[in-house]
Amino acid sequence: MSRIVIIEDEERIASFVSKGLAAAGFTTAHARTGAEGFELAMAQDCDLVILDLGLPDTDGYSVLERLRGSGSHVPVIILTARTSVEDTVASLESGADDYLGKPFRFEELLARVRLRLRGKVHATEGSSLAHEGIVLDPLTRTVTVDAREVELSAREFALLAELIAHPGHVLSREQLLSRVWGYDFDPGSNVVDVYVRYLRRKLGHDRIQTVRGAGYRLAKRR
Template identity: 70%
Template sequence: MSRILVVEDEQRIAAFVAKGLRAAGMVPTTVRTGREAVEHVLAGEVDLVVLDLGLPDQDGFGVLDRLRGSGSTVPVIILTARSSVEDTVAGLEGGADDYMSKPFRFEELLARIRLRLSASAAPATTSVLAHGRVTLDLRTRRAGVDGRDVDLSAREFALAETFLRHPGQVLSREQLLSRVWGYDFDPGSNVVDVYVRYLRTKLGASVIATVRGMGYRLDG
């Protein structure tokens, strides 16, 4: 059974979510603080995290940063009263897998949890992707250029993986937003262009080509 960590300091909401998860055949654990959340995840006791941002000891963004900085790839769904585009973008760029605003329907939250669990459980068809000078090891989450290790953030790695799965194919900004950030709309942000620039700096300026008016393409 899937183990879900609910990080929520409002007892009524935490109990409501936990009750629904148990009815769906999952095993929920509720904690109130970011410190407890990090301890549970790093102990390997969690399959997915539902994370509130307004915690009593620290901001949820700090929890997310700590998890991703430690190398944890456990799926994280932010569930918060903050509904601004700025907060949504910050959460997804910070490594969250999904973002939901309160008030919410439990049925939608459950559907998103199941989607993220199935995606994380799906076996990769290959553990290493390579194209030209660039390699990505999906199992160890390591990137390399000409045999030299390159440090990529979780979002940079996801973007690089998307390009390496479609070498030579032009990918539009909309496609990249959907596949890497989970957007089904354009939030009016230049986040794709910013992260392509990050990858060019780390992988090589000629690795990703701009196709004017269309998007980006991974070159050899």
């Protein structure tokens, strides 16, 4: 049974989400502050985090950055009243897996929870992926390049996994936004290009090829 940590200071919303998730077969833990939520999210049995941005002790961005900075790859869904494009993009670029504005329908939140947990199960059960000296292991969340281990953020790891799962294929920015960031539309950000640059710095600038007007693909060695 998956355990979900809800970091939300509004008791009414937290209770509503917790009861709904319990009815759907999940176990939950509730934190009212960012500090408490961080500790719960770092626990071994945490499978997903639902995070509000407006917390009494700190900003939700800080909690997210601490999680990713500590090496946690736990899926994080932002649930907040801040619904501007800027907040949405900032959350995704900081390492969130999904973003849902308040007010919200519980059915939509539940669908997003199930989607993120299903992706986590697939990654855990999957075998290693390899391409031209790059080896990605979803089970241990490690990446090596020519036998040299490279540390990636959760979003960088997900982007590389998508590229390496389609060797030789050109993936458009729209496809990558949908599959890696969960967006079926372009939020008006160059987030894909930014993360491709991050990967190039860590893997080697010649590892990812830009196909002008089409998208990106992993390059073949000559």
